[in-house]
Amino acid sequence: MSHPSTYEPKTGLTRWLDSRLPLMRFLNDTIVTFPTPRNLSYLWTFGGILAFCLAVQIVTGIVLAMHYAATTGDAFSSIEHMMRDVNYGWLIRYTHAVGASMFFLAVYIHMFRGLYYGSYKAPREVIWMLGVIILFLMIATAFMGYSLVWGQMSFWAVTVITNLFSSLDGLIPGLGTSIVQWVWGGFAVDNATLNRLFSLHYLFPFIIAGVVALHIWALHIPGNNNPTGVDVSEKLKEKETLPFHPYYTVKDVFAIGVFAILFAYIIFYAPNYLGHADNYVEANPLQTPPHIVPEWYFLPFYAILRAVPSKLGGVIAMVGAIIVLFFIPWLDTSRVRSTRYRPLYKPFFFFFLFTCIALGYLGAKPAEGWYVIASQFFTFYYFAHFLIVMPVVGIIETPKPRPKSIAESIFNERRDPSSPRLVPAE
Amino acid sequence: MAPYKNSLAAVVIIASVITTSPISSVYAADEGTDVAYNVAKQDWTFGSMTGYFDRAQLQRGYKVYKEVCSACHGMKFMYFRNLSQPGGPEFSAEQTEAIAASVEVEDGPNEEGAMFMRPAKPSDKFPLRFKNDKEAAAANNGAVPPDLSLMAKARTVETHSAWYMFPVNMVTDLATQYQEAGPDYIHALLTGYDDIPSYQRDGSGRLTQVKAGETVPNAEQCVAVQRGEGSDPDVCTPLGDGLNYNRVYPGHQIAMVNPLSDGVVDYEDGTPATLDNYSKDVTAYLMWSSERKLEERKKLGLKVLLYLIILTGLLYLSKRALWRDVEH
Numbered sequence: 037m038s039h040p041s042t043y044e045p046k047t048g049l050t051r052w053l054d055s056r057l058p059l060m061r062f063l064n065d066t067i068v069t070f071p072t073p074r075n076l077s078y079l080w081t082f083g084g085i086l087a088f089c090l091a092v093q094i095v096t097g098i099v100l101a102m103h104y105a106a107t108t109g110d111a112f113s114s115i116e117h118m119m120r121d122v123n124y125g126w127l128i129r130y131t132h133a134v135g136a137s138m139f140f141l142a143v144y145i146h147m148f149r150g151l152y153y154g155s156y157k158a159p160r161e162v163i164w165m166l167g168v169i170i171l172f173l174m175i176a177t178a179f180m181g182y183s184l185v186w187g188q189m190s191f192w193a194v195t196v197i198t199n200l201f202s203s204l205d206g207l208i209p210g211l212g213t214s215i216v217q218w219v220w221g222g223f224a225v226d227n228a229t230l231n232r233l234f235s236l237h238y239l240f241p242f243i244i245a246g247v248v249a250l251h252i253w254a255l256h257i258p259g260n261n262n263p264t265g266v267d268v269s270e271k272l273k274e275k276e277t278l279p280f281h282p283y284y285t286v287k288d289v290f291a292i293g294v295f296a297i298l299f300a301y302i303i304f305y306a307p308n309y310l311g312h313a314d315n316y317v318e319a320n321p322l323q324t325p326p327h328i329v330p331e332w333y334f335l336p337f338y339a340i341l342r343a344v345p346s347k348l349g350g351v352i353a354m355v356g357a358i359i360v361l362f363f364i365p366w367l368d369t370s371r372v373r374s375t376r377y378r379p380l381y382k383p384f385f386f387f388f389l390f391t392c393i394a395l396g397y398l399g400a401k402p403a404e405g406w407y408v409i410a411s412q413f414f415t416f417y418y419f420a421h422f423l424i425v426m427p428v429v430g431i432i433e434t435p436k437p438r439p440k441s442i443a444e445s446i447f448n449e450r451r452d453p454s455s456p457r458l459v460p461a462e
Numbered sequence: 463m464a465p466y467k468n469s470l471a472a473v474v475i476i477a478s479v480i481t482t483s484p485i486s487s488v489y490a491a492d493e494g495t496d497v498a499y500n501v502a503k504q505d506w507t508f509g510s511m512t513g514y515f516d517r518a519q520l521q522r523g524y525k526v527y528k529e530v531c532s533a534c535h536g537m538k539f540m541y542f543r544n545l546s547q548p549g550g551p552e553f554s555a556e557q558t559e560a561i562a563a564s565v566e567v568e569d570g571p572n573e574e575g576a577m578f579m580r581p582a583k584p585s586d587k588f589p590l591r592f593k594n595d596k597e598a599a600a601a602n603n604g605a606v607p608p609d610l611s612l613m614a615k616a617r618t619v620e621t622h623s624a625w626y627m628f629p630v631n632m633v634t635d636l637a638t639q640y641q642e643a644g645p646d647y648i649h650a651l652l653t654g655y656d657d658i659p660s661y662q663r664d665g666s667g668r669l670t671q672v673k674a675g676e677t678v679p680n681a682e683q684c685v686a687v688q689r690g691e692g693s694d695p696d697v698c699t700p701l702g703d704g705l706n707y708n709r710v711y712p713g714h715q716i717a718m719v720n721p722l723s724d725g726v727v728d729y730e731d732g733t734p735a736t737l738d739n740y741s742k743d744v745t746a747y748l749m750w751s752s753e754r755k756l757e758e759r760k761k762l763g764l765k766v767l768l769y770l771i772i773l774t775g776l777l778y779l780s781k782r783a784l785w786r787d788v789e790h
Contacts, residue, residue, distance in 0.1 A: 113539070116612070120755070126755045293770060294774055304767070309641065397628060446790060447789060
């Protein structure tokens with residue numbers, strides 16, 4: 037949170053620099069003395085974990101690009117060359133491929149944490165919205181990266197997804213077809229398409245890094261939310277917060293270590309577990325694979341796309357599933373941030389979590405029979421949760437008593453839960 | 463903490479019951495017909511954390527590939543040098559040179575601008591069997607024999623389990639590092655050539671499979687049976703022209719003729735020359751060609767994990783020491 041700077045340059049050089057470019061002051065204020073609520077749980081370590089994921093993807097990606105040939109004739113074999121004949125090429129490539137999955141795993145946990153503790157609510161709306169932009173960029177980046185492998189699943193995923201634009205023909209005849217040809221750079225998914233996917237795949241991570249900087253900047257204005265959802269009180273600030281360093285640096289690095297163990301386990305012992313066998317078959321425009329299935333992290337959105345009977349409707353629903361996230365800060369009418377104190381909302385939250393997992397499961401299944409009906413039900417709930425449950429429950433719910441301050445929750449609650457100092461919510 | 467411990471214990475118990483029960487080791491390969499054929503999990507040396515390739519098995523597998531498979535299938539990502547490199551069959555340098563030299567490859571252009579043939583060197587790629595897919599299809603009844611370089615990773619077995627088992631299977635496969643669905647499938651396919659099942663049609667048009675060994679008049683041979691709707695008779699799909707029956711291949715009709723049978727390849731190391739051994743050996747060889755750095759990966763993985771666990775342990779101790787006197 038905004039706090040008076042306590043930085044004092046100690047050497048001649050830093051004093052000289054401080055009056056010209058206060059870089060050291062900035063770093064000191066943001067990652068050293070930054071006051072952070074002391075009651076954060078391990079769910080708050082995923083921000084650091086995500087920064088780690090982005091760094092891993094960028095570093096491995098730059099090395100991969102040194103060996104990759106973005107032409108339809110050579111893409112697949114250049115990757116195999118990396119896997120077979122480049123020193124530790126297999127390690128770089130598997131780290132990048134598994135890294136995409138780990139990135140999404142972490143980002144989904146990070147988002148559900150934000151949803152549960154009301155981290156999107158005032159004054160943190162902009163942090164949340166920047167996060168949704170990052171998610172959107174991540175989806176685009178991951179999709180384009182997957183296409184570069186130029187295996188069967190890559191090729192057909194590109195074909196299916198770019199063809200979604202053609203649904204716009206339903207609005208204005210010819211509009212969709214024109215956009216599809218513009219995106220392809222021709223009349224089919226071909227060399228021009230692969231080249232632009234590669235170019236954009238290299239560009240987007242740096243845009244993500246830029247938006248991440250804004251996301252963190254926006255975080256440093258109001259400061260972290262915390263599990264109670266109660267603001268840090270100005271009077272008790274000393275008691276309620278800790279300097280970011282060393283308390284949260286060490287906690288975050290420890291969490292990154294735990295995350296890295298899981299990451300390494302999958303890289304070294306199940307590197308293809310999260311992929312598709314079909315993507316080890318080189319792209320063949322004349323042969324459609326029996327099931328075209330996206331990577332696991334897109335499955336909920338894919339299920340929503342297929343749940344709607346009309347093509348245009350499906351596309352609108354799929355895009356809407358992300359767009360709706362932008363409006364959450366205003367759709368949630370509750371005055372209470374943390375779901376911990378929201379008895380009526382809590383079961384809805386967990387049902388929403390279940391809905392997302394169920395949609396993920398259904399996205400991997402063929403669109404037939406009961407799977408379609410279940411997809412439609414869960415798609416309905418996905419939107420109903422935001423558009424109906426959030427506004428209505430916020431109004432009708434009587435929240436549980438909240439601690440008056442973080443200090444109270446830390447120093448009293450544990451010793452005596454029935455403490456008279458716990459006052460009901462206003 | 464106690465309830466977490468209990469639920470963790472429950473997960474471990476459930477997972478271990480499932481992994482040791484015979485049901486999880488069998489996967490239905492096809493649910494379109496009423497006859498369920500299964501792909502059984504094999505005991506591969508290259509599974510698990512300490513997985514490795516059996517050198518002798520890879521050498522036998524290469525022999526099977528060279529004498530049988532290579533008649534139709536190429537391996538475009540393989541070089542002869544790979545045969546002597548660490549982590550593979552590890553033929554000696556002399557053996558590899560001799561293997562390479564037994565094949566003629568095109569080189570050139572020479573100083574006159576002409577292409578010429580010469581014996582292959584270890585630095586050469588395996589020669590392609592066909593110049594292009596058109597030639598391959600023309601020689602093989604219209605079907606293109608797929609390249610085998612990545613075959614063991616390019617095939618898998620679809621699992622059909624109840625939806626509520628999905629998370630359990632996911633955790634089990636990750637915990638046991640089950641990565642061998644491709645090899646299991648290839649082994650099952652190579653040993654899956656069989657007689658076409660016979661069916662007997664009853665008065666209402668229903669088809670029932672005739673038990674092995676029995677003979678019935680007017681039996682129908684079907685690769686697949688589709689149940690008739692309502693009172694419609696069942697529909698029998700006969701074997702297509704030029705195709706072969708295989709109980710594992712999706713749809714059961716495969717263009718490849720049965721390539722292996724007992725005794726077709728001579729084994730010099732005393733391993734019994736059986737279909738099962740051939741198919742296991744050639745599958746192991748295909749797994750190696752798909753994942754040449756598997757041994758290097760698994761060995762490095764142990765070191766990396768050990769390092770990360772120690773590092774993370776130290777980080778945890780630092781965190782605990784720092785936070786010990788901080789109420790939070």
